[in-house]
Amino acid sequence: MKVVEYNHRAAVGLGRLRDARAVPGLIEALRDSELRRHAAHYLGWLGGEESVAPLMAAADDVRVRTDAYLALGRVATRAHQSQIVAFLRARLADEPYEDARRSLAQAIRLASP
Numbered sequence: 001m002k003v004v005e006y007n008h009r010a011a012v013g014l015g016r017l018r019d020a021r022a023v024p025g026l027i028e029a030l031r032d033s034e035l036r037r038h039a040a041h042y043l044g045w046l047g048g049e050e051s052v053a054p055l056m057a058a059a060d061d062v063r064v065r066t067d068a069y070l071a072l073g074r075v076a077t078r079a080h081q082s083q084i085v086a087f088l089r090a091r092l093a094d095e096p097y098e099d100a101r102r103s104l105a106q107a108i109r110l111a112s113p
Contacts, residue, residue, distance in 0.1 A: 015042025044071030066103040073107025
């Protein structure tokens with residue numbers, strides 16, 4: 001394992017503990033194919049404005065999009081609410097997968113005031 005992989009795993013571990021210091025590492029872990037889903041999940045609980053763009057980018061990956069959508073819905077309660085809601089609604093119109101559509105609908109409910 002590379003040092004970077006250890007850092008990503010440590011960030012996910014801190015995310016599990018709901019430690020906000022994990023946010024920068026979780027954003028980096030979104031690039032790790034093995035940890036992307038976990039990183040997206042914990043960013044939903046811990047992330048703020050800094051995690052919006054990386055989560056939107058992660059939503060392009062079919063393997064992580066449901067987690068990214070839900071994470072964005074959770075982040076929207078804390079930051080850039082209108083931008084995130086617009087993104088989620090636009091995705092809902094074009095999303096072909098039923099499970100992702102359900103996650104989008106739930107994320108929109110979380111994000112909407």
